[in-house]
Amino acid sequence: MTYSLSEVFTNGNPYLESLGVEVLEYGDGKAVMALKLQPEFMNSWAVAQGGISMTLMDVAMGLAARTAIPDAKSSATVDMSTSFLQPAGKAGETIIARGNVYHRSTTMCFCDAELWNGDKLVAKSMGTFKAIKRVDIAKKLTHEINETPAAPAASQQD
Numbered sequence: 030m031t032y033s034l035s036e037v038f039t040n041g042n043p044y045l046e047s048l049g050v051e052v053l054e055y056g057d058g059k060a061v062m063a064l065k066l067q068p069e070f071m072n073s074w075a076v077a078q079g080g081i082s083m084t085l086m087d088v089a090m091g092l093a094a095r096t097a098i099p100d101a102k103s104s105a106t107v108d109m110s111t112s113f114l115q116p117a118g119k120a121g122e123t124i125i126a127r128g129n130v131y132h133r134s135t136t137m138c139f140c141d142a143e144l145w146n147g148d149k150l151v152a153k154s155m156g157t158f159k160a161i162k163r164v165d166i167a168k169k170l171t172h173e174i175n176e177t178p179a180a181p182a183a184s185q186q187d
Contacts, residue, residue, distance in 0.1 A: 030053075030054065031051055031052065031053055032052040032053075032054075032055065033052075034046055034050065034052065036052075037052050037055065037092065038103075039102065039103075044084075045088065048064060048070075048081075048084070049064060049065060049067070050062055050063070050064050050085065050088065051063045051064070052092070053125070055092045055093065055096055056096050057096060057097075058093050058094075058096055058097035058129065058130035058133075058138075059093050059096070059127070059128065059129050059130070060088075060089045060090075060091075060092035060093040060096070060127075060128040061089065061125065061126070061127050061128075062085050062088055062089045062092075062125070062126045062128075063123055063124070063125050063126075064081070064085050064123065064124050064126075065121070065122075065123045066081070066117070066118050066119065066120050066121065066122050066123070066124060067120060068120045070120070071119070071120055074116075075119060075120075076116035076117065076118065076119060077116065077117035077118050077119070077124065079111075079113060079117075081117070081124075082111070082113065082117045082124065082144050082151070082152050083109070083111050083152075083154070085124060085126040085144060086109075086111065086126045086128065086142035086143075086144055086152065086154040086156075087106055087109055087142075087154070087156065088126070088128075089126035089127060089128030089142045090106075090109075090128040090129075090130075090140035090141070090142045090154065090156045090158060091103075091104045091105075091106060091128070091140075091156075091158055092104075092128060093128035093129055093130050093138070093140055093142075094128075094130055094133075094138035094140055094158035094160065095158075095160070096130075097130040097133050097138050098133060098135075098136070098138060098160040100160075100162050101160035101161065101162055102161055102162055102163060103160075103161040104138065104158040104159060104160055104161055105158065105159045105161055106156060106157075106158055107137070107156075107157040107158060107159050108156060108157040109154055109155070109156040109157075110154065110155055110156070111152060111153070111154040112152060112153050112154075113151070113152050114150060114151055114152055114153065115149065115151050116151065117144060117146060117151045117152060118146040118151070122146055122147075123146070124144055124145065124146050124151070125144070125145045125146075126142050126143070126144050126145075127142060127143050127145070128140055128141075128142040129141055129142070136159055136160045137157060137158065137159055137160070138157070138158045138160065139155075139156075139157055139158075140155070140156050140157075140158060141153065141154065141155050141156075142154045142155075142156070
């Protein structure tokens with residue numbers, strides 16, 4: 030079953046929509062995402078830019094984390110490391126990220142993800158994700174940013 034991004038992300042996700050990401054499955058601490066590689070996703074060697082691979086694995090792990098903690102509305106990446114095993118693919122090919130939660134606490138999830146192009150494992154990631162239990166977190170973050178006091182002016186050296 031494929032889910033629309035508006036079903037999965039309460040406030041939508043313009044970045045993922047612009048890339049054409051598809052959510053193939055998610056729930057019970059797992060998520061599977063797909064992306065058809067476009068020419069504009071390629072680097073100077075005509076293979077997928079590493080950031081595209083990392084984006085897909087990050088979102089797969091984040092969605093997996095969200096489904097593993099009751100009442101979580103979203104999740105935020107705290108830490109992520111990635112190993113690139115081989116080029117992810119060329120324009121026209123489809124890559125699949127499989128995210129999984131392997132441990133969780135009350136508010137944190139420890140996840141891993143694999144990125145596949147057909148039967149080739151092309152990258153692996155591990156990440157730590159914090160559960161977000163508010164849907165209006167963007168509004169809260171904007172308020173906090175606007176309320177941050179200005180940094181003290183640098184003192185002059187004589």
